[in-house]
Amino acid sequence: VYTLGVNLKHDKEKALKTGIDLLRLKGYNKIGVAEICKATGMPKGVFYNTFGSKEDFLIESVIAYGVSSRKAYQKFIADTDGGERAIDRLRSLYKKILVAHARMNYRGCLVCNTMAELGAENPILREVTTKQLNLNLKVIEPVVKQAQKDGDITNATSAKKITELLHLTLVGVSIRAKGLQDVTEGQETMKLLINSLSP
């Protein structure tokens, strides 16, 4: 029983990883359970036993994607040499997120893609994606607050509002980069925004 449990957990994680890539590329409504099963190698019966429904699979994917995004953000904003300024860690964060977008061929963020695709019609996914976006903002806000203390970002507005501005601009920039299939303009836009926030 123990071994079976380990395998199920392994298969579930593998299915989520492959499913997330597929969802980011094609969107939720383009793909069916048959296609997810084909891509993940999970038989249909196991899929329904594991996830319940296609929508539940999306919900688990969005949450898993949110968790892994925040791990990446933590890495990107880490103070690696013990003396890096918060403002430079923010610059590094947005530069590296956009580099990661390009590396994934502009599939975009699963949280924002899903919010854009389903948010108008589906209250459950609206709530799930909003919660994940809020959690992402919470990771960045302390760095913005530190940059304010350092005198590198204006104190005229709260760290929360500035974090929202930074991250929502990233959302728009990422969709634009998907259209352009290029991130050069987006990198400049994020730099311009961060410079505009100096006191």
Next chain:
Amino acid sequence: VYTLGVNLKHDKEKALKTGIDLLRLKGYNKIGVAEICKATGMPKGVFYNTFGSKEDFLIESVIAYGVSSRKAYQKFIADTDGGERAIDRLRSLYKKILVAHARMNYRGCLVCNTMAELGAENPILREVTTKQLNLNLKVIEPVVKQAQKDGDITNATSAKKITELLHLTLVGVSIRAKGLQDVTEGQETMKLLINSLSP
């Protein structure tokens, strides 16, 4: 023949208007031609004769939506009393766009929704949506340039770059508003951005 032509044109415009609302609400991959025909009252045969395919219908919808967006932008940024400052016309533009989003129950912009939904996979829609977004930016850029001349927006960067920053932040803010089903935060974020761009 002439009368028939007029009716066809009328029916096509009517179908596009209804189709745009449906596409904005549900996204492209959620809906089929049967649903579009049911909503627009256009028989399937006439739909295919008029538009060619579901994808061609989307393309015509995106272009028609772009044209009507720019008409709205022109109205929102108009100098109604002959003495309004460019910076106030920009504030008014973004305030009114967000009010319009709320009024349409956060369906979002069809250009950006389509770029987000199909941009990673579909090169034709990527090009069509990018072109429409570029045309939208062109309407706003002269007002940004005027605000720079008036000394209300920094001259450190080109009007083109600042317009991109403003409008891509709006794109992110609009998706966030779809999740929150509220535009209060978005209005504040756009105000914060415009204030940050003062010289």
